[in-house]
Amino acid sequence: MLTADQEAEVARQLAIIRRGTAEIVPEEELVQKLRESVRTGTPLRVKLGIDPTSSDIHLGHTVVLHKLRQFQDLGHQVFLVIGSFTGQIGDPTDKAETRKQLSAEEVAENAKTYVAQLYKILDPEKTQVVYNGDWLAPLDFAQVIRLASTITVARMLEREDFQKRFQENRPIHVHEFFYPLMQAYDSVHLRADVELGGTDQKFNLLMGRHLQREFGQPMQVAVMLPLLEGLDGVNKMSKSLGNYIGVDEEPNNMFGKLMSVPDSLLFKYYELLSLRPEQEIEAMRRDVEAGRMNPRDAKMQLAEELVERFLGPEARREAVEHWRTVFQKGGLPDDIPERRVDHEARWIVKWLVDLGLAQSNSDARRAIQEGAVRVNGDKVTDTDLQYQPQDGDVIQRGKRQFVRLRVQ
């Protein structure tokens, strides 16, 4: 039996863990594990796997990382599994069909920058970073067969993306089946009590339970967090789709990207990323819905919060300043890239290509015809123009691409 204080502690922890999660499977087991943990004073072993497929952490990752941080703050033991081995296989995805396999060097390189960025969120003192290559690489073929023998193809095909590909006659490579098994084996190796992941990880997380049971271990609880959509407002945030906001971005970039998040996602971003009290967020939502508050202002507050958290107060101040002068007042950006050029007159089309403002002569010509090209703010209309640069001239394509010329 637990004392009243202990019961209260379990309730407190459960409430914190629950906030913002999409699903906890099975929740009763989590309660049991928490009670046991509180009763015996033994921290839970909490695992999160990360594939070093790209070199940057983005806001999508931070959702689940924050949950991990909360476990840390509750005194539990946290394992961050870098998929040094699994990363070389690549988690099967519906989109990429067969994801490219990373080399060991790429994995090592990515992992390095990863860990530094991870500590923007996690407490380094309380984080155990482990590499699954350490225990997966030494497995021999017989052991691999043993893992594979615990699961049937039919069960594997229950996984949504496998099923879909199978039905659509698209290729599924045998090694892709091993990905869930390897991830599950990580849980066995670490004797995980809890594994975190996005909702898209459900199959893999449950595979961990399956394999733990096969190995005679208590089964882990799967704690799943909602996926964060990226800047396109549709797909989940990912580097490969280019719709992400990295935690290491230039302040102005991070701020600008946050300001371009679709309004429809504004409060989802608040719920998943903001540390502000829930009541405050709710009040803001009501104000926006009632038209008392411009969604832009709500978005700006969020952008400020996140830039400050990841990049610091100074970065926040600068980014806000930059955004105000450049975009709210419509001025030129203060960080226009400069190019050194000679003062020889050349065909305007050639200039655009040379300056990287157009991909080809045809593209440059089109841009001029569309009225997208300006020199010092004056629209260029003649595709045959011979242009002679003056020091400090600003050549512009569209609203966002600028180059300042420095004549030598």
Place this chain on the structure above:
RNA sequence: GGAGGGGUACCAAAGUGGCCAAAUGGGGCGGACUGUAAAUCCGUUGCGUAAUGCUUCGCAGGUUCGAAUCCUGCCCCCUCCA
């Protein structure tokens, strides 16, 4: 091993002898509107100082006045049967 289906532009996907530089959608790039947003609308999206020009439809040949489209060989992918 056998049978069938398929490889088209950044992606998806039409096109099966000339009207095809190739429909349509997505994405990209511009323009309008705005809050550098979303939604919406419009234009554009192989190269080429542009020409009844050049290169492109898996690769290499061939038939034809003319090929993404027909023929031959090769490569790759998928499904089913064994």
